[in-house]
Amino acid sequence: MQVLKDILYKVNIKSVSGDTGVTVRDIHFDSRKISLNDVFIAIRGSLSDGHDYIKNAENQGALAIVCEELPKEKVNGVTYIEVADSKRALAYISANYYENPSENLKLVGVTGTNGKTTIATLLYDLFTKAGFKCGLLSTVKIMVGNEERTAIRTTPDSISINSHLSDMNDAGVEFCFMEVSSHGIDQHRTTALKFQGGIFTNLSHDHLDYHKDFAEYRDVKKRFFDELPASAFALTNIDDKNGDVMLQNTKAKKYSYALKSYADYQAQILENNFTGLLLKVKDQELWSRLIGTFNAYNVLAIYATAELLGLKTLETLRIISELNSVSGRFQYIISEREKITAIVDYAHTPDALKNVLETINSIRTKNENLITVVGCGGDRDTTKRPKMGHIASALSSKVIFTSDNPRTEDPDKIIADVEAGVEPQNFKKIMSVTNRKQAIRTACQMATSNDIILIAGKGHETYQEVNGERFDFDDLKIVKEFLKTLDK
Incomplete structure (x- = not known):
C-alpha cells in the first residue's frame, strides 16, 4: 500500500482535482484489471487510447485517474491527475510504487539492433557462474535469481519491469542485465530506472514500421545513453x-570496444570455426564456444562489461570459455550419418542475416551447399523484405522463401515482397514453400552429406503467429525430427 502523493514523485503534473493523501491498493494501465482503490493510468497506444476507458476504470472502483486529457464529467471521490505525458508518468509512478528497486541493483542495459539477447543472457550466465545472484530481462526469458519467468516482449512495460526488479530486491539479486529496445526507450518504459551501465552493440535496418526513418530510430537509441547518470x-x-554518436551527450563514463578500430577494449580473431572463437584481448587469449565475427563483438562486449563491473580478468576469461550459445542464436546440430549441419538463428534483419551467412561462408569449405530457409514477419517493416531476399539469394547456394510470423498479412504476399529483392543471376537458386514446416522438410530432403542448412528468422520462438493466433512451432525441434528421419 502506498500514498498517492508519494507515487507521484517526479511526475510532470499539470493539474490535480481531489485528494492525493489517499492510500493506493494497486496501479494499472489496463482498465480491465482495475479493482477498488486502484490507480488507472490512461495511455495513448498505437491500437487504442486508454482515455476511452476512463469510465470503465471509474465504474470498477478506481481511486485515482492519471491522464493527459481530463474527462468532461468527474466522479465524486475520485482524484484526477492531469499530466504532460502519461507514458513518462507511468514510468515514475511504477518506480515509486515499487520503491525504486533499480536503485538497489547494479542494472546494466544493452541496446542496439543485433546482439542484445546474447550479451544480456551471457552476462547473466557469467556473473551467476562467478557466484553472484543475478537477474535477467530478455527477449527469451526473465530470470529472478534461479527462477525463470516467461518473457512477452523484449522490454516489458514499466509496471512489469519494476515488479520484476522489486522481486529481485527481495531475492537478494545484486546484478541485473536487461535488453533495452527502441520501442521501450521511445515509450519511456526504462525512464525512472537507475542504470549502472549501458552497452551499444550496433545499428542497422529494423523497426521502420514503428519509427519514421532510420535517423529517428538512431536518435531513440541515443536517448538511452543521454539519460545515463554520471555514475554509470x-x-x-x-x-x-x-558508435560515437551514441555517446555524444552522455554524462556517463565513456568506453569503447572494437575489432578493427583503436578502442579501450580491442580484440583480434585468431581462430574462427564451427568449434568456436579464439580471440586475443589485452595480450590474453580468450576462447569462446560462440561462432562468427558478429559473436566476437558480443564476446568482447561481455569481457569489457565484466571488467568494468569489477570481475577479475582471469576469472572472466575462464568463465567465458564455459559459456554456451543462447537459445535460437546460432544453435546448431549435426546429423549422425550424413553429417548435415542445421543452424537455427533469430536473424530477422538484413544485417543479422548477412552476418550469419557471411560467418557460415567464412568457415565452410565451399565443397558443400548452404541451403537457407527464411521469411519475414507480417505487420512489420516492409522495406526490409527485398533486402532480406537479396542477401539470402546472394550468399546462399540455394534458398527456400517461406512464412515467418505472417500475423494478419497474406504470407504469399510477404514472400513476393522478399522475392522482389532477388537479382536475375540468382533466380535459379530460389524457390518458395509457404508452409514453414514443409519448407524445412524440403531443405532437409535437398541436403546431401556435409551440406549446411540455415533456418533463419524465428530462433528461440516456439510458436508461429497467424491471424492473431499462436500455434506451436519450434524450428530446432522440427529440423531435428527431419534430420533423424534421414539418418534412418
Whole structure:
C-alpha cells in the first residue's frame, strides 16, 4: 500500500482535482484489471487510447485517474491527475510504487539492433557462474535469481519491469542485465530506472514500421545513453558508424570496444570455426564456444562489461570459455550419418542475416551447399523484405522463401515482397514453400552429406503467429525430427 502523493514523485503534473493523501491498493494501465482503490493510468497506444476507458476504470472502483486529457464529467471521490505525458508518468509512478528497486541493483542495459539477447543472457550466465545472484530481462526469458519467468516482449512495460526488479530486491539479486529496445526507450518504459551501465552493440535496418526513418530510430537509441547518470558507464562498439554518436551527450563514463578500430577494449580473431572463437584481448587469449565475427563483438562486449563491473580478468576469461550459445542464436546440430549441419538463428534483419551467412561462408569449405530457409514477419517493416531476399539469394547456394510470423498479412504476399529483392543471376537458386514446416522438410530432403542448412528468422520462438493466433512451432525441434528421419 502506498500514498498517492508519494507515487507521484517526479511526475510532470499539470493539474490535480481531489485528494492525493489517499492510500493506493494497486496501479494499472489496463482498465480491465482495475479493482477498488486502484490507480488507472490512461495511455495513448498505437491500437487504442486508454482515455476511452476512463469510465470503465471509474465504474470498477478506481481511486485515482492519471491522464493527459481530463474527462468532461468527474466522479465524486475520485482524484484526477492531469499530466504532460502519461507514458513518462507511468514510468515514475511504477518506480515509486515499487520503491525504486533499480536503485538497489547494479542494472546494466544493452541496446542496439543485433546482439542484445546474447550479451544480456551471457552476462547473466557469467556473473551467476562467478557466484553472484543475478537477474535477467530478455527477449527469451526473465530470470529472478534461479527462477525463470516467461518473457512477452523484449522490454516489458514499466509496471512489469519494476515488479520484476522489486522481486529481485527481495531475492537478494545484486546484478541485473536487461535488453533495452527502441520501442521501450521511445515509450519511456526504462525512464525512472537507475542504470549502472549501458552497452551499444550496433545499428542497422529494423523497426521502420514503428519509427519514421532510420535517423529517428538512431536518435531513440541515443536517448538511452543521454539519460545515463554520471555514475554509470557507457560502452560502445566503435566499429559501428553510429558508435560515437551514441555517446555524444552522455554524462556517463565513456568506453569503447572494437575489432578493427583503436578502442579501450580491442580484440583480434585468431581462430574462427564451427568449434568456436579464439580471440586475443589485452595480450590474453580468450576462447569462446560462440561462432562468427558478429559473436566476437558480443564476446568482447561481455569481457569489457565484466571488467568494468569489477570481475577479475582471469576469472572472466575462464568463465567465458564455459559459456554456451543462447537459445535460437546460432544453435546448431549435426546429423549422425550424413553429417548435415542445421543452424537455427533469430536473424530477422538484413544485417543479422548477412552476418550469419557471411560467418557460415567464412568457415565452410565451399565443397558443400548452404541451403537457407527464411521469411519475414507480417505487420512489420516492409522495406526490409527485398533486402532480406537479396542477401539470402546472394550468399546462399540455394534458398527456400517461406512464412515467418505472417500475423494478419497474406504470407504469399510477404514472400513476393522478399522475392522482389532477388537479382536475375540468382533466380535459379530460389524457390518458395509457404508452409514453414514443409519448407524445412524440403531443405532437409535437398541436403546431401556435409551440406549446411540455415533456418533463419524465428530462433528461440516456439510458436508461429497467424491471424492473431499462436500455434506451436519450434524450428530446432522440427529440423531435428527431419534430420533423424534421414539418418534412418
